[in-house]
Amino acid sequence: MRILIVEDSDAVSKVLKHLIAQELDCDVDIAPDLATAITLLDVNQYFVVVADLNLPDAPNGEIVRLVLNSYHTTCIVLTGNLDSQQRKELLKLGIADYVLKENRYSYQYVVKLISRLKRNQQVKVLVADDSVVSRKFVRVLLEQHLFKVIEANDGAQALTVLKDQPDIQLLITDYNMPNVDGFELILRVREQFSRENLAIIGLSNDNDESLSARFIKNGANDFLQKPFVHEEFHCRVLNTLDSLDMIRSLWETANRDYLTQAFTRRYFFKKHQNEQQDNNVFSVALIDIDFFKKVNDTHGHDVGDQVLIEFAKRLEMAFGQHFTVARFGGEEFVVAFKGLDAEKTHTLMDKFRQQCANKVIDTSIGPITMTFSCGVATLRSETIDSVLHRADEYLYLAKGAGRNRVVSTC
Ligand SMILES: Nc1nc2c(ncn2[C@@H]2O[C@H](COP(=O)(O)OP(=O)(O)OP(=O)(O)O)[C@@H](O)[C@H]2O)c(=O)[nH]1
Numbered sequence: 001m002r003i004l005i006v007e008d009s010d011a012v013s014k015v016l017k018h019l020i021a022q023e024l025d026c027d028v029d030i031a032p033d034l035a036t037a038i039t040l041l042d043v044n045q046y047f048v049v050v051a052d053l054n055l056p057d058a059p060n061g062e063i064v065r066l067v068l069n070s071y072h073t074t075c076i077v078l079t080g081n082l083d084s085q086q087r088k089e090l091l092k093l094g095i096a097d098y099v100l101k102e103n104r105y106s107y108q109y110v111v112k113l114i115s116r117l118k119r120n121q122q123v124k125v126l127v128a129d130d131s132v133v134s135r136k137f138v139r140v141l142l143e144q145h146l147f148k149v150i151e152a153n154d155g156a157q158a159l160t161v162l163k164d165q166p167d168i169q170l171l172i173t174d175y176n177m178p179n180v181d182g183f184e185l186i187l188r189v190r191e192q193f194s195r196e197n198l199a200i201i202g203l204s205n206d207n208d209e210s211l212s213a214r215f216i217k218n219g220a221n222d223f224l225q226k227p228f229v230h231e232e233f234h235c236r237v238l239n240t241l242d243s244l245d246m247i248r249s250l251w252e253t254a255n256r257d258y259l260t261q262a263f264t265r266r267y268f269f270k271k272h273q274n275e276q277q278d279n280n281v282f283s284v285a286l287i288d289i290d291f292f293k294k295v296n297d298t299h300g301h302d303v304g305d306q307v308l309i310e311f312a313k314r315l316e317m318a319f320g321q322h323f324t325v326a327r328f329g330g331e332e333f334v335v336a337f338k339g340l341d342a343e344k345t346h347t348l349m350d351k352f353r354q355q356c357a358n359k360v361i362d363t364s365i366g367p368i369t370m371t372f373s374c375g376v377a378t379l380r381s382e383t384i385d386s387v388l389h390r391a392d393e394y395l396y397l398a399k400g401a402g403r404n405r406v407v408s409t410c
Pocket residue numbers: 259288289290291292293294296300301302303304305308329330331399403
């Protein structure tokens with residue numbers, strides 16, 4: 001990623017370059033005037049151009065039109081002052097945002113914005129609105145911030161799109177729509193997508209003043225009254241996505257093991273405590289690395305950690321896409337095989353055991369071999385604790401029989 005700062009003040013460009021380089025993994029070029037900017041723009045592909053409106057050889061914001069229209073590059077405007085008319089014109093041109101050079105927080109805002117724009121490239125936003133004009137308007141605003149935009153012309157279509165593309169992170173929905181309106185859409189979406197999975201912003205040009213509260217009570221994160229100004233739209237979208245990121249990060253901290261990134265014991269129980277009622281075939285594999293204490297004692301705790309991290313990675317690669325992989329503590333892991341009986345689970349785990357035993361783990365002190373023992377049990381008319389207890393008994397038998405083996409009822 002490469003950023004261009006076009007700014008005639010040496011002090012400002014140095015501060016910005018320092019902050020950007022510190023926060024973002026990217027190259028930063030500086031142009032003190034329009035002529036240098038053109039030379040650089042001709043040879044480099046920039047992710048974003050941060051441009052001062054008033055340059056020695058272009059005092060009237062000429063750089064902005066050039067960046068947007070000739071180089072089709074995202075532009076953040078930097079300016080000492082801006083009157084209301086200039087502000088409107090710039091926003092109409094399609095800049096990502098403008099920043100007043102007021103204090104160091106202004107520069108931090110630029111960095112935060114670039115970082116957000118970078119992430120936005122991976123963020124899918126669904127716009128549900130029966131008005132084509134309105135949908136296109138929102139699309140243009142979202143694309144200025146580099147989002148991947150998907151459109152739905154009513155609530156029913158939005159539900160289908162969300163089912164097909166569950167990785168959509170933000171739904172922006174109008175209130176008045178045929179078939180399924182905004183409220184009903186949100187209620188139905190929230191049955192499947194929690195707040196850490198999907199954020200929702202409601203829109204309406206209806207003058208009913210209770211709408212915003214009703215949207216939020218129904219499960220939306222925010223609401224915007226039409227017509228809205230560009231900046232308010234961007235601020236609300238960015239705030240909503242920042243909150244979503246924060247909720248996700250808290251969720252990850254609460255549910256993932258810090259060292260290995262496998263799910264925690266707590267998550268495992270929360271997710272699988274009702275397996276019996278769900279009436280599904282359900283097996284668990286309880287896994288314990290063999291002689292792990294020896295790895296720590298011989299090579300040190302750090303190398304032990306590297307082995308745990310790599311082993312968790314292997315488990316995740318082998319089973320994580322379809323099954324829950326959790327670290328129960330220490331060198332003990334569990335995989336929940338929902339839908340598989342003991343025999344199938346045993347076969348899968350035994351194949352994985354052989355692969356692990358035959359593949360060295362590269363650590364900082366060189367390659368290390370490791371094996372594990374495993375107990376497999378299938379849920380009967382019992383609690384999740386009981387099935388784990390039985391898996392533990394089989395694990396104990398596996399250890400007693402010489403380790404590096406899988407034991408189950410089969
Ligand atoms: N490096 C590292 N070691 C850990 C961690 N958690 C637990 N351990 C170590 O894991 C080892 C577990 O040893 P034991 O329970 O005796 O089991 P073992 O040596 O694997 O022997 P068997 O299970 O009987 O094959 C202990 O030395 C713990 O200190 C961790 O997060 N990192």
